Amino acid sequence: MQPPHSCLLLFLVYLFLISGIWATPNGTFTLRLLQITTFQNSSFVDTEGLGLLEDIELGCLDKNISIHFYQPWVQPALPHSEWETIETIIKDHLQIFSYMFKEGAMQTNVPYPFVAQFAGGCELYSNRTSQFFGSVAYNGQDFLSFDTDNATWTLSQNTNLSWFTQEIYQKGNAFTETLEIRCVDDLKLLLESGGRAALERQEVPVATVFARTPSPHQLLLVCHVTAFYPRPISVAWLRDGQEVPPGPALNTSTVLPNADLTYQLRSVLAVAPRDGHSYACRVRHRSLGTRSLLIPWGNSQVLLLMGLVAALLAAVAVAAMLLLWLWRRRQHQCMEESESRNSIRCREI
Incomplete structure (x- = not known):
């Protein structure tokens, strides 16, 4: 069944984290999850998500927080119980993310509507080391980013809303913590299931x-x-x-x-x-x-046009010679038939 065009971006962020990586020339694989949440007002929130294996769309999450797979090798990469766990984690994350921005908007007098985005994932390097990455954006501008060296969330904007959001993330976020812990393992499973072959395919231009x-x-x-x-x-x-x-x-x-x-x-x-x-x-x-x-x-x-004209003239010459040969052969057959009929008349006489 064809998956819905509009998908929940948050789940894709997690799905991308475990399933979206692309083999770069230096042997690096990157798994990404992308989420975009639109806050129309304090009671209406719409979220979409996408999971990517480099440039390969792995799947999406619809508005009912249901997973839809785009590639046949994604779902078999993980056991059914793992996908159930992923769905639970995504739902919890969406609730926290929505609460965080709605509460922050109320406390800091942020006007509606606005858009919040989340991106997370991991990179697996050729030397088998890995690194987690994560970031949050507000209205398309950098908002928070994860500092891998110090394992902390740093501010990209010095606003009351960014300070409020950072405080919640610093206290602990089960979704990002789970991504950081499980991303590389799930990435390896996705590569083995069919991701590596998909990334290595070649189409001639x-x-x-x-x-x-x-x-x-x-x-x-x-x-x-x-x-x-x-x-x-x-x-x-x-x-x-x-x-x-x-x-x-x-x-x-x-x-x-x-x-x-x-x-x-x-x-x-x-x-x-x-x-x-x-x-x-x-x-x-x-x-x-x-x-x-x-x-x-x-x-x-x-020159190319001259070559085509020459080829066309040659083809016409060959066709003319063939027609001439067929005409002469027909004439020869007619003469033989005529001589044969005359010979038969002579014997009858």
Whole structure:
């Protein structure tokens, strides 16, 4: 069954903490839980959550505090009793989090509506050491952060509400304490269950080059690269075989996600029409190994067009020769049939 689009972010924060990690080139895995809670007024609170294994969505929590899994290997990674425990911990956390901000808002005269966010997780390094991280935000601004060296929550804002929230966190928070203790163990189980294979998959990029003419004096060459995974990629323009350096004429977008857990980007190069140079878009990606994709434009495009025309003419010539051969064969057969009929008439006479 397809999980609901809107999910409780708090559970995902815990779920991400135990299930969301991504293998970086240096062998580091990161598990993240994300939560966003909207306080419309003192009686209406809405929370959503998401769990991530690096960039892989593991699952979410709906408004009824029910877990929905996005990947088939997430739920089998932990026993049923563990998931029940997780749900209980998440519910307790949500209640405390909601009380903390509503009480703080009342005592410090904070106006409604406002938004509070929580992010937590852990990193597992290649040398088998690990580190927990956690932070709280208020209206999109840093609010509290966890100091791993001193195991304390530090202020990012010097306000009455931040002081009130810090005091509650310093007294003890079962949710964050549980995340800190169990995160790495659950992360390892998720990797073994299927997370590592999901992170190591590779999808080859598909690249196309086309042009736009915003004015008669400017030509925009667009290199659109899509359907690749993992996220890191290198896209560059070559002018007469030499890489075009960064500058005002070159504009490359950030890497954006597709709906199927692949990525895309565009690189646009502004050139003068008919400037006499040849251009090509070069794409390098892990899935290509030591190879590169090279998509030409400019003079290279003319050569490509000439090659296509030559191939078309060759195909026409071959077709003409084939038709001529078939015609001659048919003529030969007709002559043989005619001679055969004449021979039969002669014998009858």
